[in-house]
Amino acid sequence: MNRDLIRRVDVPFTRWQRGLTFEPKTHGKWADAPPEITDPIRQRQTELIDAVTDGTVALSQYLRTQLGLGSDQPIEAPPFPRPALTPSEYKEPPVQLEEELGMAWRDMLEHRKALASSPLFWLLCHISWIDEGRFGGDGLALEEALLSGGDARERRIRNFLRRTGGLPHVRGNTSVFSDCPLARAWWRFHLADEVERTTQGRIGSKAAHWLFHCHRQSWETLVMLSLKRITTINQPRARAAIAHHLGVRVQTKGRFDQNDVKAVATGLARVSLRRSLDYTPLEELYDMEVTELATA
Amino acid sequence: MMRMSLPVVLEDGSRLDWPDGRYEPKVRVSMDRANILHRLSGVPSLERALDEGMARWAAEIRCPKTLLSRIALSTAPEHTVNWHPDELDGVSWIVPGLLAVEEFEIRGEELNSFWHGETLLVPSGWWLAQGTKRKVNTLAQSLLRFVKDEKLADGRMHIQPEHGSGHLRFVAHLATDIWPEIQTNRTLQVAALIGVCSHFPTTFGMDPAEEPEVAREIRDRLEMADVPVWTDDGYDAALAATVIEEFRRTLDNDSQKN
Numbered sequence: 001m002n003r004d005l006i007r008r009v010d011v012p013f014t015r016w017q018r019g020l021t022f023e024p025k026t027h028g029k030w031a032d033a034p035p036e037i038t039d040p041i042r043q044r045q046t047e048l049i050d051a052v053t054d055g056t057v058a059l060s061q062y063l064r065t066q067l068g069l070g071s072d073q074p075i076e077a078p079p080f081p082r083p084a085l086t087p088s089e090y091k092e093p094p095v096q097l098e099e100e101l102g103m104a105w106r107d108m109l110e111h112r113k114a115l116a117s118s119p120l121f122w123l124l125c126h127i128s129w130i131d132e133g134r135f136g137g138d139g140l141a142l143e144e145a146l147l148s149g150g151d152a153r154e155r156r157i158r159n160f161l162r163r164t165g166g167l168p169h170v171r172g173n174t175s176v177f178s179d180c181p182l183a184r185a186w187w188r189f190h191l192a193d194e195v196e197r198t199t200q201g202r203i204g205s206k207a208a209h210w211l212f213h214c215h216r217q218s219w220e221t222l223v224m225l226s227l228k229r230i231t232t233i234n235q236p237r238a239r240a241a242i243a244h245h246l247g248v249r250v251q252t253k254g255r256f257d258q259n260d261v262k263a264v265a266t267g268l269a270r271v272s273l274r275r276s277l278d279y280t281p282l283e284e285l286y287d288m289e290v291t292e293l294a295t296a
Numbered sequence: 297m298m299r300m301s302l303p304v305v306l307e308d309g310s311r312l313d314w315p316d317g318r319y320e321p322k323v324r325v326s327m328d329r330a331n332i333l334h335r336l337s338g339v340p341s342l343e344r345a346l347d348e349g350m351a352r353w354a355a356e357i358r359c360p361k362t363l364l365s366r367i368a369l370s371t372a373p374e375h376t377v378n379w380h381p382d383e384l385d386g387v388s389w390i391v392p393g394l395l396a397v398e399e400f401e402i403r404g405e406e407l408n409s410f411w412h413g414e415t416l417l418v419p420s421g422w423w424l425a426q427g428t429k430r431k432v433n434t435l436a437q438s439l440l441r442f443v444k445d446e447k448l449a450d451g452r453m454h455i456q457p458e459h460g461s462g463h464l465r466f467v468a469h470l471a472t473d474i475w476p477e478i479q480t481n482r483t484l485q486v487a488a489l490i491g492v493c494s495h496f497p498t499t500f501g502m503d504p505a506e507e508p509e510v511a512r513e514i515r516d517r518l519e520m521a522d523v524p525v526w527t528d529d530g531y532d533a534a535l536a537a538t539v540i541e542e543f544r545r546t547l548d549n550d551s552q553k554n
Binding site for chain 2: 003007011014015111112113114115116117118173187191226227228231232234235236274275276277278279280281284
């Protein structure tokens, strides 16, 4: 898939997502909003829900229409390593499934991070995978996978948008990394792979992947800090040092949480004011991180 | 115990460690590369470290949205850093500098007196000189994209705003006959930008509190240049556009540093 297709449907994608969600900042309170605001949103939400419950053909057609894509427009998505996923596998892929997906997608995405960080790319992939029946062939399976989690209609719609690629106009750039299960799987695998290469196998990719996978809020904190607050931790040795520290925490205390991620990242940030983390010996970085935590 | 501070030469001149130290990199950015010319003077220990291979010229490319940070090193003071267009998305930066790659010493007598003449051991990985970060994608590039429009008569251009991925930008539609020139014809590019700037009063609105992020960045740029913004009397789209991107005879993006 190339970026020309993504650029071409970028505007319809944004318009479609915005048209499905009620935004208090823009619209005020739902209870106070006039029917001319709420009725069109409800109508669009009903169309989406109906498309999901009607099954793969209806859903694929609905999504293609919303993006202005013809029914015969090919979409090149990364290959799926399994015939299909159950709804629970899809919503919360186990670490082994994430590894399978990562290995299958490595060739396509390894050097194309701009694709892997694009909510629209992942939605286009979902259209292709829906066509292939990867989330089950009938409406019930699709509904369970894509909409479930809450009774309120708005919540179900947002679940769909988040899971199929992310909801950037509400959740920002972190959404694709945190909210879309399959994008999340790719990025965890990819960063774990990077840790293994950076440490020359001293921290294996399986161990690193487990660390990124086992505590959801820690992963979300790592993503948020990497994207917004402490971008120097995107240097590969910084991530390796974070993985090392979290591993030490597990060994000494049996667990870690998002505060540990923040403490390590903050310590590394201070170091990075004076030193390039990628050209500082890893052993010093492991030692430095312990020292910095004492003062963090 | 890890040392907390060592001398560094900053491009903006805000550090006084070396009385005569100057670091003045020149960076030219294009679509998939940056050419950096590092210029350093008044720092004998660092120049010696370079000659002996203890230090190298460096450029870090950073793109938060794709979780990317990568450093390219060079022994030559002029080098090119490449990236694949699919590696970057959104705001990206390049940061030039000089990096210690092996341990070496800085002679205290070269430094200002507050270093007390002490000879300093510099570990590997320390920044010895640092430039200001420059955007890889210029403001104009993030604001405007170009499309060929076969419906336009020869020689014509048409600008319209669009909202994509939550960000406001503009699309310049170009007639088929002038479309081939858009990559290389800076006059055409700036003309499009003037068209974009003429839309600001209606697209950005009159309330600064409601402005999108790109509008705030443009407002800051114009106010720094002491040029009327779109909410002022006397707003001039051509003047605003040529603050963002000047008409020039040669393409030089070094003025985009932040």
